[in-house]
Structures are given as C-alpha cells and as structure tokens.
Amino acid sequence: MNAARTLLIVFLACIVVLTSSFDFEPYDPTAYSAVLMTRADLEKSISFQNSKSIQQIGKIYKKGSWVFITEKYKGIHLIDNTNPANPVKAGFIRVPGCVDIAMKNNSILADNSVDLVTIEISTLPEIKVVSRIRNVFPELLPPDLQYLPSKYGINSRPENTVIVEWKKIR
Numbered sequence: 001m002n003a004a005r006t007l008l009i010v011f012l013a014c015i016v017v018l019t020s021s022f023d024f025e026p027y028d029p030t031a032y033s034a035v036l037m038t039r040a041d042l043e044k045s046i047s048f049q050n051s052k053s054i055q056q057i058g059k060i061y062k063k064g065s066w067v068f069i070t071e072k073y074k075g076i077h078l079i080d081n082t083n084p085a086n087p088v089k090a091g092f093i094r095v096p097g098c099v100d101i102a103m104k105n106n107s108i109l110a111d112n113s114v115d116l117v118t119i120e121i122s123t124l125p126e127i128k129v130v131s132r133i134r135n136v137f138p139e140l141l142p143p144d145l146q147y148l149p150s151k152y153g154i155n156s157r158p159e160n161t162v163i164v165e166w167k168k169i170r
Contacts, residue, residue: 029145030149032144033169034166036164038160038161045112046093046127056072063103066078070099071098073096073165074094075095075098076092095111095117096113096165097163108121111136111137113163114135114136114162115132116136116137139152140163
C-alpha cells in the first residue's frame with residue numbers, strides 16, 4: 001500500500017511539472033474585446049456632429065417631425081422627416097456606449113455607458129447635456145455573453161475606465 005501511495009504521488013508530481021512547463025493561453029469566453037474610455041473622457045464625450053451613414057441600426061423613436069435612430073454603442077442619428085417623401089439626415093449626436101433612448105418633453109434620455117444623461121434638444125441642431133446620473137446602469141456586456149468576463153472587470157483594467165463598446169475580434 002505504501003509503494004502504491006508513493007507511486008501515485010510521484011505520478012501526480014510529474015503531471016504538475018510537465019503541465020507547468022507549457023505556456024497555455026488563457027481561455028477567453030468571448031469573441032469580443034472591450035473598448036474602454038476614461039471617466040473624464042466619458043463625461044465630455046457627447047457632441048453634435050455632421051450626419052453619417054448608419055452602420056448598425058438600433059432603436060427608432062419619432063417625435064414631431066424628427067426621427068431618432070440609435071446606433072449601438074455610437075450614438076443617435078437625427079432625421080428631419082418634415083417631408084416624409086424626402087427625409088433628410090440632419091446630424092448625429094455622439095453618445096459613446098448608447099444602446100437605448102427615451103424622450104421626455106424636449107429632452108432625450110440616453111445611456112452613456114453606465115451613466116444616464118439628459119440631452120436638451122429644443123433648439124436642434126444645438127444640443128446641451130443638462131444632467132448626468134453616474135453609474136445608473138451595469139457595465140455593458142459582450143454581445144455573446146450574459147456576464148462580464150473577469151479580464152474586463154473593474155479590477156482587471158486601468159483605473160477610472162468604463163466600457164463603451166464591444167468590437168468583434170474573432
């Protein structure tokens with residue numbers, strides 16, 4: 001019995017030594033990579049820009065003659081629909097980490113990654129961020145998972161950063 005026990009210990013020790021000499025690549029459960037932004041940059045990231053082509057259509061919201069189309073993680077396209085036979089791309093509101101919007105009076109409520117922002121739009125194309133509530137939403141998750149992989153957790157990335165987008169890497 002003692003010899004069998006010694007043999008088992010030697011066998012296990014050999015396995016440990018052999019496997020520790022290999023350089024295994026860590027398992028990454030997602031096919032996406034997080035795009036990070038510092039908290040300071042996030043808080044000054046919302047801006048009005050010239051219109052651009054829509055790459056990935058998201059939610060659509062209509063208010064009056066305006067149509068608002070979200071582009072996942074990027075922001076909100078503004079369409080002037082005064083003449084429905086000839087809608088005009090009027091601009092783009094850059095809102096990193098935006099997935100969803102709602103409207104209240106003359107304001108857009110949008111997710112700016114983990115923050116909830118209120119954007120005044122009564123004088124379009126001029127906009128103004130009138131409020132920001134920090135850390136209302138959970139971190140953005142990779143599109144192919146329902147959890148945040150530990151390598152992207154708050155303790156595994158640069159200090160004071162938030163996830164604003166996920167880019168496909170494989």
